[in-house]
Amino acid sequence: MAFNSNIEGIVVFLAIIVLIMARRIKSGINGRRFNMSRIFTTPIIYAILLIFFLGAIGKNVSYIFIVVGLIFPGIIVGFIYGEHVKFFEKDSFTYYKRSQFIMIFWLISYVARIFIFIFYPTNFIANFIVDLLLAITLGMIIGESIKLYKKYKEYKTPINDNYFEFPEK
Secondary structure, eight states, X not given: OHHHHHHHHHHHHXXXXXXXXXXXXXXXXXXXEOOHHHHHHHHHHHHHHHHHHHHHSOOOHHHHHHHHHTHHHHHHHHHHHGGGOEEEEETTEEEEEOOHHHHXXXXXXXXXXXXXXXXXXXXXXXXXXXHHHHHHHHHHHHHHHHHHHHHHHHHHSOOOTTTTOOOOO
């Protein structure tokens, strides 16, 4: 009896994971509706998730510094690849397509985190890998969000065709 309910729970859990991944892939390919609050809430959610994982197991200060330190290289990577964000209009709304690199990295790290969390929940090295993946992903999302915000402002700023013309004499 317990074996069947355990398998059912795993199947439901994996189905939810697959649905989340499918939704992310779909929005990555087709684009998603631009929402200013999403730019800021996604990094906040990832930061809370990282804090939760760092606090879940008693970790020493050097461990935390190493993990948190990887946020900054992630920001740089996210800023660089965030340059590939594309905006477009559809049904009188602004949509955007994210960097494919960041989307693929997120998907791979998401699957790795779930795999490690399920199969190695008490392994120190496995938990360290999960924390590193969360920190790098958080950094990439922060960097991409910064670039997304800047590129959105550029996209919405009207271009003045007369900007480079000299005044007539």
